[in-house]
Amino acid sequence: MKAARVKQFGPPGAIEVGDIEVPQPGQGQVLIRVGAAGVGPWDGWIRAGKSVLPQPLPLTLGSDLAGTVEALGPGVSGVSIGDAVFGVTNPRFTGAYAEHALAEAAMIARRPAGVPVVEAASAPVVAVTALQMLEDHAHVAKGQRVLILGGAGNVGSYAVQLAKLLGAQVIAAVRGPELETARALGAQQAVDVDAEDLEAAIAPVDAVIDTVGGDLQRRSLMVIRRGGVLITAVSQPDAALAQKQGVRASFILVQVTTAALQRIGALLEQGLLRARVGTVLPLSEARMAHEMLEGQRPHPPGKIVLKIESQSGSQP
Helix, strand or coil: CEEEEECCCCCHHHEEEEECCCCCCCCCEEEEEEEEEEECHHHHHHHCCCCCCCCCCCEECCCEEEEEEEEECCCCCCCCCCCEEEEECCCCCCCCCECEEEEEHHHEEECCCCCCHHHHHHCHHHHHHHHHHHHHHCCCCCCCEEEEECCCCHHHHHHHHHHHHCCCEEEEEECHHHHHHHHHHCCCEEEECCCCCHHHHCCCEEEEEECCCHHHHHHHHHHEEEEEEEEECCCCCCHHHHHHHCCEEEECCCCCCHHHHHHHHHHHHCCCCCCCEEEEEEHHHHHHHHHHHCCCCCCCCCEEEEECCECCECCC
16 A cells, blocks of 8 residues: 655655555554545654654654544444544554554544545544633633634634634634634634734633644733633643733643544534635645645645545545
């Protein structure tokens, strides 16, 4: 089978697409014929050798995927051969840029009906991250005011939609060209962070969902009411400033589970949540996809996805 791999950590040029053996599923795993694989910043960190987890070389890149179950390992239940599924490969976030991939059964779910394979592959990590930030960590409730930093980005666009579904009043902090996108996603207020003073433009909020980090994250602590919360998936927040402001601030790591994917899948299937796909490339252009990640090539907003045509035929 074809796979996009790295033998040494490095820039996008380290990616090589070549032939390797089709893997066999072990305990708790399924073998998936991959129809599409999402491309995310974490893939770039792994490729560059910046992962916080051990990543033995050589390795196949990629975590987000959608495809069809071809084989089951021991101990797998809840899915069957032939099922259309989506999700994540494993806790190390590797293995998806390939015609076939192994995935932990506990990190996949049935693909939502009517959702194309490319859209399904674009969603798992970013959508589940947004869901868990809002519900599991910020505990956002109806009527609360929620500020989404980066509200038109890959995680932020889901956070805006999900916060609106939870009944929150949603404010999106974005760059000027993204104002209309944020409003279309459901934000009641959109603030241009390049042209407006965050503290002056936004009345106190109950929660901040941070997908940006840096100075914007720090400034956002100033607009949270005492007793409120900041949840970030980007970088450790300023604990001393958070304490001074009387707010809780936490950095979280996503935990992709079947249950979380089922929740996201149901919302996608019902049309209550929209995926945002930007660029679609073939597996052979995995290097180009990473050049886009690194800002070396322009690309439209939305998730970059590899559409994979396997040797046994294309995916639906």
